[in-house]
Amino acid sequence: MHQQTASADIDLAAIRSNVAILRELVAPAAVMVVVKADGYGHGMVPVARAARAAGADWLGAAFLDEALRLRESGDQGRVLCWLYGPEEDLTPLVAADIDVSIQSVGQLARVQAAAAESGRTARIHLKIDTGLSRNGCDAADWPALCADAAAAERTGTVEVVAVWSHLAAADEPGHPSVPIQQKAFDVAYEQAELAGLRPQRHLANSAAAMILPNARFDLVRIGIAAYGIEPAPGLAERAGIALTPAMTLRAQLAAVHAIEPGTSVSYGCRWTATEATVVGLVPLGYGDGVPRHGTNRVEVGLAGRRAPNRGTICMDQFVVDLGATGGAIGDEAVLFGPGFDGEPTAADWADWCGTIGYEIVTRIGARVPRRYRGEA
Numbered sequence: 001m002h003q004q005t006a007s008a009d010i011d012l013a014a015i016r017s018n019v020a021i022l023r024e025l026v027a028p029a030a031v032m033v034v035v036k037a038d039g040y041g042h043g044m045v046p047v048a049r050a051a052r053a054a055g056a057d058w059l060g061a062a063f064l065d066e067a068l069r070l071r072e073s074g075d076q077g078r079v080l081c082w083l084y085g086p087e088e089d090l091t092p093l094v095a096a097d098i099d100v101s102i103q104s105v106g107q108l109a110r111v112q113a114a115a116a117e118s119g120r121t122a123r124i125h126l127k128i129d130t131g132l133s134r135n136g137c138d139a140a141d142w143p144a145l146c147a148d149a150a151a152a153e154r155t156g157t158v159e160v161v162a163v164w165s166h167l168a169a170a171d172e173p174g175h176p177s178v179p180i181q182q183k184a185f186d187v188a189y190e191q192a193e194l195a196g197l198r199p200q201r202h203l204a205n206s207a208a209a210m211i212l213p214n215a216r217f218d219l220v221r222i223g224i225a226a227y228g229i230e231p232a233p234g235l236a237e238r239a240g241i242a243l244t245p246a247m248t249l250r251a252q253l254a255a256v257h258a259i260e261p262g263t264s265v266s267y268g269c270r271w272t273a274t275e276a277t278v279v280g281l282v283p284l285g286y287g288d289g290v291p292r293h294g295t296n297r298v299e300v301g302l303a304g305r306r307a308p309n310r311g312t313i314c315m316d317q318f319v320v321d322l323g324a325t326g327g328a329i330g331d332e333a334v335l336f337g338p339g340f341d342g343e344p345t346a347a348d349w350a351d352w353c354g355t356i357g358y359e360i361v362t363r364i365g366a367r368v369p370r371r372y373r374g375e376a
């Protein structure tokens with residue numbers, strides 16, 4: 001796709017600013033910026049560089065290849081990697097000085113083998129499941145994992161850097177699961193201490209980092225807020241901060257035409273004009289991550305006004321109603337952006353599509369060129 005036709009424009013200055021604001025908010029806790037899933041769709045390496053420039057102490061990656069790609073890009077700071085399959089060799093991670101999450105004695109044995117193979121001490125973070133029931137060690141298996149990790153630490157094959165966990169509903173202020181998970185985390189930490197470990201602690205995602213000071217501990221793991229999107233509406237205000245959305249998704253109208261009353265638009269004839277109007281074609285579709293679910297609900301910004309979508313969102317394109325004012329081929333449609341010029345935000349799209357801002361930005365596909373501005 002030609003970058004003038006459509007692009008996701010990434011404001012790296014906004015990312016630096018968001019990270020700096022969040023660092024100040026959570027200090028003295030350190031900050032990990034989570035850059036998995038291609039930096040939530042923003043581009044992992046440019047985001048990682050912006051995050052480091054703004055003082056990020058850590059970067060967080062889900063998969064091995066993401067963490068290794070950070071090293072290949074020249075990043076030499078602390079990186080944590082937390083999700084890998086049963087057949088994956090952990091040696092490249094340990095050899096690349098990447099911290100590894102461990103949630104079972106089986107994984108501990110694998111990382112010890114990787115340490116032996118690479119001739120280095122493996123730095124590990126023991127993950128306890130405190131109630132998300134997604135991954136992490138079960139409470140019943142935790143004392144044995146801590147005991148084995150402490151024994152491995154004594155031999156010098158591993159260094160237990162941290163005990164960590166993840167919250168299920170930190171973005172819902174007052175949710176009863178939060179204190180229950182916090183209590184389970186405290187208990188797990190005490191058991192780690194009893195085993196002779198003296199690790200750091202990290203529990204907080206963006207939401208917890210923003211509104212739960214007692215969940216910040218030594219380090220917070222910030223994802224969505226670094227990209228300028230609230231984990232849930234109202235959380236930035238609650239935290240007393242303002243974030244700037246970093247991604248603007250825009251395209252030039254590829255066609256414009258007048259239609260008569262009674263004319264249907266797009267697959268399934270799901271919208272029919274009741275009066276004469278002018279429609280414009282946006283050359284982006286669900287093949288690019290524009291949710292088809294937003295059909296007849298979403299809007300785009302056009303020179304300060306809004307144009308609603310008409311008819312089914314297709315794989316490569318969708319139609320918007322330009323109204324009597326009309327428009328011209330080449331006019332700029334902004335699907336979402338920071339909202340400064342009246343355009344919708346990713347949060348608006350999430351609302352229209354029954355999802356979260358995370359999904360809106362992360363799913364913008366590889367076909368859409370990224371253009372970067374605000375480089376340091």
Ligand SMILES: Cc1ncc(COP(=O)(O)O)c(C=O)c1O
Nearest residue numbers: 034166205206207221222223224
């Ligand atoms: C383990 C872990 N920590 C932190 C984060 C960051 O979460 P958020 O984007 O809500 O800040 C994620 C993202 O899902 C995660 O999986």
